[in-house]
Structures are given as structure tokens and as C-alpha cells.
Amino acid sequence: xxxxxxxxxxxxxxxxxxxxxxxxxxxxxxxxxxxxxxxxxxxxxxxxxxxxxxxxxxxxxxxxxxxxxxxxxxxxxxxxxxxxxxxxxxxxxxxxxxxxxxxxxxxxxxxxxxxxxxxxxxxxxxxxxxxxxxxxxxxxxxxxxxxxxxxxxxxxxxxxxxxxxxxxxxxxxxxxxxxxxxxxxxxxxxxxxxxxxxxxxxxxxxxxxxxxxxxxxxxxxxxxxxxxxxxxxxxxxxxxxxxxxxxxxxxxxxxxxxxxxxxxxxxxxxxxxxxxxxxxxxxxxxxxxxxxxxxxxxxxxxxxxxxxxxxxxxxxxxxxxxxxxxxxxxxxxxxxxxxxxxxxxxxxxxxxxxxxxxxxxxxxxxxxxxxxxxxxxxxx
Amino acid sequence: xxxxxxxxxxxxxxxxxxxxxxxxxxxxxxxxxxxxxxxxxxxxxxxxxxxxxxxxxxxxxxxxxxxxxxxxxxxxxxxxxxxxxxxxxxxxxxxxxxxxxxxxxxxxxxxxxxxxxxxxxxxxxxxxxxxxxxxxxxxxxxxxxxxxxxxxxxxxxxxxxxxxxxxxxxxxxxxxxxxxxxxxxxxxxxxxxxxxxxxxxxxxxxxxxxxxxxxxxxxxxxxxxxxxxxxxxxxxxxxxxxxxxxxxxxxxxxxxxxxxxxxxxxxxxxxxxxxxxxxxxxxxxxxxxxxxxxxxxxxxxxxxxxxxxxxxxxxxxx
Numbered sequence: 001x002x003x004x005x006x007x008x009x010x011x012x013x014x015x016x017x018x019x020x021x022x023x024x025x026x027x028x029x030x031x032x033x034x035x036x037x038x039x040x041x042x043x044x045x046x047x048x049x050x051x052x053x054x055x056x057x058x059x060x061x062x063x064x065x066x067x068x069x070x071x072x073x074x075x076x077x078x079x080x081x082x083x084x085x086x087x088x089x090x091x092x093x094x095x096x097x098x099x100x101x102x103x104x105x106x107x108x109x110x111x112x113x114x115x116x117x118x119x120x121x122x123x124x125x126x127x128x129x130x131x132x133x134x135x136x137x138x139x140x141x142x143x144x145x146x147x148x149x150x151x152x153x154x155x156x157x158x159x160x161x162x163x164x165x166x167x168x169x170x171x172x173x174x175x176x177x178x179x180x181x182x183x184x185x186x187x188x189x190x191x192x193x194x195x196x197x198x199x200x201x202x203x204x205x206x207x208x209x210x211x212x213x214x215x216x217x218x219x220x221x222x223x224x225x226x227x228x229x230x231x232x233x234x235x236x237x238x239x240x241x242x243x244x245x246x247x248x249x250x251x252x253x254x255x256x257x258x259x260x261x262x263x264x265x266x267x268x269x270x271x272x273x274x275x276x277x278x279x280x281x282x283x284x285x286x287x288x289x290x291x292x293x294x295x296x297x298x299x300x301x302x303x304x305x306x307x308x309x310x311x312x313x314x315x316x317x318x319x320x321x322x323x324x325x326x327x328x329x330x331x332x333x334x335x336x337x338x339x340x341x342x343x344x345x346x347x348x349x350x351x352x353x354x355x356x357x358x359x360x361x362x363x364x365x366x367x368x369x370x371x372x373x374x375x376x377x378x379x380x
Numbered sequence: 381x382x383x384x385x386x387x388x389x390x391x392x393x394x395x396x397x398x399x400x401x402x403x404x405x406x407x408x409x410x411x412x413x414x415x416x417x418x419x420x421x422x423x424x425x426x427x428x429x430x431x432x433x434x435x436x437x438x439x440x441x442x443x444x445x446x447x448x449x450x451x452x453x454x455x456x457x458x459x460x461x462x463x464x465x466x467x468x469x470x471x472x473x474x475x476x477x478x479x480x481x482x483x484x485x486x487x488x489x490x491x492x493x494x495x496x497x498x499x500x501x502x503x504x505x506x507x508x509x510x511x512x513x514x515x516x517x518x519x520x521x522x523x524x525x526x527x528x529x530x531x532x533x534x535x536x537x538x539x540x541x542x543x544x545x546x547x548x549x550x551x552x553x554x555x556x557x558x559x560x561x562x563x564x565x566x567x568x569x570x571x572x573x574x575x576x577x578x579x580x581x582x583x584x585x586x587x588x589x590x591x592x593x594x595x596x597x598x599x600x601x602x603x604x605x606x607x608x609x610x611x612x613x614x615x616x617x618x619x620x621x622x623x624x625x626x627x628x629x630x631x632x633x634x635x636x637x638x639x640x641x642x643x644x645x646x647x648x649x650x651x652x653x654x655x656x657x658x659x660x661x662x663x664x665x666x667x668x669x670x671x672x673x674x675x676x677x678x679x680x681x682x683x684x685x686x687x688x689x690x691x692x693x694x695x696x697x698x
Contacts, residue, residue: 253411254414260407261504264403265497265500267499271396320523357686361679375493
């Protein structure tokens, strides 16, 4: 593919992506009505930095700071909030296209263009930012940027990006396992680089601290979020769908430990496989680790598998066998979004969970088999 | 990357199996501790030896003994089940290791990783965890004893077979008589262990029957050996149960009587459902082992685990 064609394609897809999002720009979802607009109003009424100290939302303060900045701009709140997320959709598309271009496959530019197009036009991403004004696109884009920077051996930038992602939303932690895998497999950056993560989070919290919040505000928000709901299931159709009344106070930590065990074993498998890890492989690991978090961690909202849904699009472009699971995953999530926010006909969450679990088991068996198959049968 | 980090990573990579296994053991312990105060809605039935109960006498003896050490019997039962969980995991690894050893060849890192996955699977399989540490059922104790018996039997027999092969090459040794004695002792020990296990949880007899049938089907034992082994294990279990003060009724009651009411099942669906719950632990455990040994596909083992987990979850009221 010629360079000119590639860039024309990017421009056209960007415009199409914006048009798709613009169709829902006036749509007010439940979360917008109940939370975002109320927070915006509260920040606007206070009218100064001090509003951050009185911020009533359960989102992190850096996001609230971004909302506060928006109150000073001459745009309608609904458009301003949605545009913030939409801008990061472009970043997600760009980063994923760059990752795909780096993979050793035929027609890298064509693949990158298709990936970009999928991200820009995928209904999940369109609804998330353009219709529901959610911030999942923000942290996901920053986490992807972090992954990309570490892949390109720019660990400081990578850690700063990851810090920004974490500062925006705790779900960015779903990208931590892939960073651990990259650290262990590539051995290109030091554990000392991790210091940049808390530093970045703290820097982003400076406006809130100046406004009067405590120095530990970032950590406090995380801990508050972790004990917010009484049950394990919270609308994302994962394994906990089948145990909806399971009490969080008993099984929350167990679920976290179980997820940690799965991720640890997977990391060990990846490291011990002696595979010559390519960018495409790292993408596969990223999909699996992000999805594992969404499938087993407690209290997952219907939007929390956003990162895996984004990544599986890129993997599906590179690997035809991933296309079917990618379609199932996207359609399942679409139904979740639809029945949660857009008056879609109701489908049993048990069925949706079965679809997601099916995809997860398929991905797991495919990945683990591949890793075990690549293992060197060396004599110890 | 700093020098210290590189050295540390090299050390970890060298001993990764051991480090991860130790870490998983610690984490499994903590996870079991976390659920110690949780009790299911039906737990009262399992600690109250009411008239209609269908638990074995050996089980109630254990409950009685535990009440001397623990103020709340449920806690005692959960800790017992938790300890047995570690036993089950260790014995599963040992059994598979013995099997791999029988097939010859040195242990590769692939084998070690697979054994680590098996160990982790046994410790963290939701079905196994729910049954013991959450529901306070004794299945894991029974299965730990059964697997221990199998390990003892197989370990001694394999060593004996190896020695015999070596003797056929060299001159016959005088220790043959002594070795025969060891094998006999191992067989008796295995029968005792299995017997106690089945006496504690009579449903585990199904696992023993299936195992013996499997051996007979694959011509690993003759019909006579099959009958002797099954009779020995069942007889030992019945005697053990009898010593604890129970009759044949308390040993076979689970087959026909409802565990809560002690009455004969009203309908077949109820009966099937309860049999699935009673046998779920064994089914989950052995499907995992079968998948590990490539007898069934992994996807099937995962599906079995999920079904059993959902069954247990639904009974626990989730």
C-alpha cells in the first residue's frame, strides 16, 4: 500500500469515526444524567480550584481536574465531556495501528489501516465515548500508549503513560500484567523505572492537593472504590454472573487472589516457554491478561473489558482464527451496553456470561497450548 | 536493568518452580483462611447427628474429636478440609510424577511446568475449594486418603518392579524376601488408608470402584485381583465405620436417602441432583487429572469444573 493511500485512508476513517460518534453526541445516558452532569455542575458552580476538594464523584481527581478545565471552555458540557473521551479514541486507534504495523506480517500498512478503522468504527468504542460519555477510552488509550512505549524501549515514557492511565481510572491496572511480562521477557528496563508511576499519579493530583485534598487522595479513592459494592457481580457478564449473591466482603479478596494466581502462572508459562516473543505474541498476552482481569475480578461494570475488546480487534486483523471470538466478544458487550443503557431487548445475563466464558476458554486454550507447544524439551 | 536485578532475575528463573509453588501454597492457605467464617445455609445439617442423618459414623466421630480443639466445629472441619486440600494437591503431583517416571526419560522443564500447573489447579480449582473450605464438607479428606493410598501402593510397587528388573540383570539378591514383605505392608497400608477415607465419606467408594474397573478394563489386573481389592477396601471401610458405632445403613444411606431430611428421595431429579453434588468433588478432581494425562480434552475438563462449580454455588445460595 502506498503511503499516500494509507494517509488518505486514515483521514477518511477518522472523519467516519467522528461522524459515528457525533450521531450520539446529544444522547444523555444514565451515568451522564446521574453522575457526570451533576459533577460538572458542582465544579462549575464552585468556579475555582477549591471545587476539587468538595468533589462528590467517585472518579479519580485527575479526571475531575479535566472536568474542571472543561468548565472554563466555551462548549456545552455534554459535548466537552464526550469530546474528551473521543480524542483518546483517536489515540487508541493510532497506537494500535502502530503496534500492528510493527508486527512482522504481510501488508503492515493495510493491516494498520484496517485496525484503525475497526477501532474508530467499532460499535463498543462509538457507544462508550460518543453516546455514554464514559472515560474508559481515556485510560485504555493511555495504557496502550504505555505498552507501545515499553515495546519501543522507552520505559520512562511508558511508565509515565501508565501512571496517567492509572490516575484516570483504576481499571488501567489490567495493563500491569503485560508490563510485568515485558519486564521479565525483554529485560530492557529496570524495576526502578516503576517509580515513575506513583510520581506521575501524584503530579496529576497536585491541583487537587492544592485545592485542599490530602496528599494520599489518589490511594484513598482507589481503596474506596474497592469496597463499594456488596456483591461480586456488577453487570459485566463474567464468571460471577452465576454467583450473583456471593458476598464481596468474604470472597472479594479470594477473587483477587485467584486472578493473581492465574496471571502469575501465565507469566511463568510465557517466561519459561523460550518462545522468541514477537510483537504479535505480546498482543496476544495483553488480550489474555486484560480479559482474565475482567473475567475474574469482582464488581466489574459492563464496560470494564474495554481494553481486551480493543486489543482483540488488532489481534483479529493479524490472526484470522481470532476473528470469530472477537466478533462474539464485541457482540456480547454490545448487547450488555444496549440493555444497560440503550433500551435493547433484554437477554439473560447467564447467556451473555456463557458467551464471554466461551470466548475466554477458547483464548486460554489457544494461548496456553501455543506456549506449551513452544516450550523447549531441554534435559535438566 | 541494574546488576542486582539481573542477578535476582537469574536466581528466580533458576528456581522458578519452587518459588512459585511455595508462593501458591502460602496464598492458598490465606485464601482458605479468608472463608473460614463464612457458613452455608445448610451447614447445621452436617454437624448435628439428628435421627434422620445419613452421614457415616466415622464422620461424626471426626466432628466430635474436632469439637475438643475448636469451639466451632465448622471451623475445625474447614481447617481439616484445607489441610487435606494440600494433601490432595501434593498426592496428585506425586502420582503424575510417578507416572511420568514410569514412562522413562529425564524430567524436562515442560514436565515441571505441567506439574506446577497441576499443583496450582488442585489448590485453586473453584469446585474443590468451594466444597471444602467454603462448604465445610469432608470430601477432600477422603480423597487425600484415597490418593495417599494410591501413591503408597504405586510407589512401592514401582520401586519393587524396578528392583526386580535390576536383579534379573545382576545376580539375585537375598533381600528379595524383605522386599516382598515391604510390598505386602504397602498393600495393607494402602487398603487401610483407602478404607478410612471411604468410611469418612462413603460416596468416595464410587471413585474406588471406577478405579478398579478401569484397571480391569485395561488388563492391569485380573478379575480375581479386582474382586479382592474391592472387597478389601470396602470391608476395611465397613469395619472402620462399625468401630465408630455405625451400621451398614449409615454407610450406604447416601445412595437412597436425602441428606437433609433423611427420607427417601421424592423424585428422580432430586436424587440425580444430589448425586451430582455428592460426586462433584471426585468428578472435578479426576476430570482434571484425566485431562492432565491426555485421556480427555482440556476443554471437557474445564467444562466439568464449571458445571460442578455452578452446582455448588447454587446450593450455597448464590
